[in-house]
Amino acid sequence: AQSVAQPxxxxxxxxxxxxxxxxxxxxxxNPYLFWYVQYPNRGLxxxxxxxxxxxxxxxxxxxxxxxNKSQTSFHLKKPSALVSDSALYFCAVxxxxxxxxxxxxxxxxxxxxx
Amino acid sequence: xxxxxxxxxxxxxxxxxxxxxxxxxxxxxxxxYWYQQSLDQxxxxxxxxxxxxxxxxxxxxxxxSAQQFPDLHSELNLSSLELGDSALYFCASxxxxxKxxxxxxxxxxxx
Numbered sequence: 001a002q003s004v005a006q007p008x009x010x011x012x013x014x015x016x017x018x019x020x021x022x023x024x025x026x027x028x029x030n031p032y033l034f035w036y037v038q039y040p041n042r043g044l045x046x047x048x049x050x051x052x053x054x055x056x057x058x059x060x061x062x063x064x065x066x067x068n069k070s071q072t073s074f075h076l077k078k079p080s081a082l083v084s085d086s087a088l089y090f091c092a093v094x095x096x097x098x099x100x101x102x103x104x105x106x107x108x109x110x111x112x113x114x
Numbered sequence: 115x116x117x118x119x120x121x122x123x124x125x126x127x128x129x130x131x132x133x134x135x136x137x138x139x140x141x142x143x144x145x146x147y148w149y150q151q152s153l154d155q156x157x158x159x160x161x162x163x164x165x166x167x168x169x170x171x172x173x174x175x176x177x178x179s180a181q182q183f184p185d186l187h188s189e190l191n192l193s194s195l196e197l198g199d200s201a202l203y204f205c206a207s208x209x210x211x212x213k214x215x216x217x218x219x220x221x222x223x224x225x
Binding site: 032034036041042043044045046049051090094100101102103104105106107 | 116118145147149156157159162164169170172204206210211212213214215216217218219
């Protein structure tokens with residue numbers, strides 16, 4: 001069965017500092033991994049994905065994520081946080097077989113303080 | 115704007131009632147997904163359709179059902195509503211089950 005764990009309910013970081021939002025996953029077969037962001041009263045927006053290739057993937061708004069197969073992790077990172085990055089971040093996983101259902105983690109709320 | 119349209123945006127109803135949520139996917143997207151977002155359970159996958167056929171099922175209650183029509187729009191039917199069904203219901207669409215495009219959701223309040 002697929003599962004995603006986001007161990008932190010909340011991450012606090014000062015503006016200008018680097019940020020990391022953690023994600024680990026479990027899936028049969030090769031993983032398709034995603035990060036999405038949700039702003040208040042909005043639907044989720046795609047940030048980036050890993051399917052194959054380079055373990056470091058770059059996405060929207062300066063975010064990047066590192067795929068680590070041995071640790072089954074896909075942590076989201078940004079070198080310098082902005083106050084406007086404050087939002088709810090979801091990690092998601094999909095297997096490469098079967099019905100292609102995408103399972104989301106519980107979400108991590110990011111607070112960037114000025 | 116994601117291109118995915120959900121109606122209505124808000125729905126207030128009473129326990130025991132039945133409601134229908136509607137979703138129009140992005141033009142060209144064959145897959146439609148339904149998710150339920152609540153404070154205590156996060157974002158739960160309910161069901162996925164691909165070109166009119168059910169493709170995957172998640173934590174969907176027997177009181178809930180869905181379908182995808184020939185024009186690819188989808189409806190989620192919730193019946194015998196309970197207070198605990200109050201949540202934000204999202205529809206998403208995709209081409210190949212990779213990047214999902216989400217609608218803005220339907221906020222359901224069961225009183």
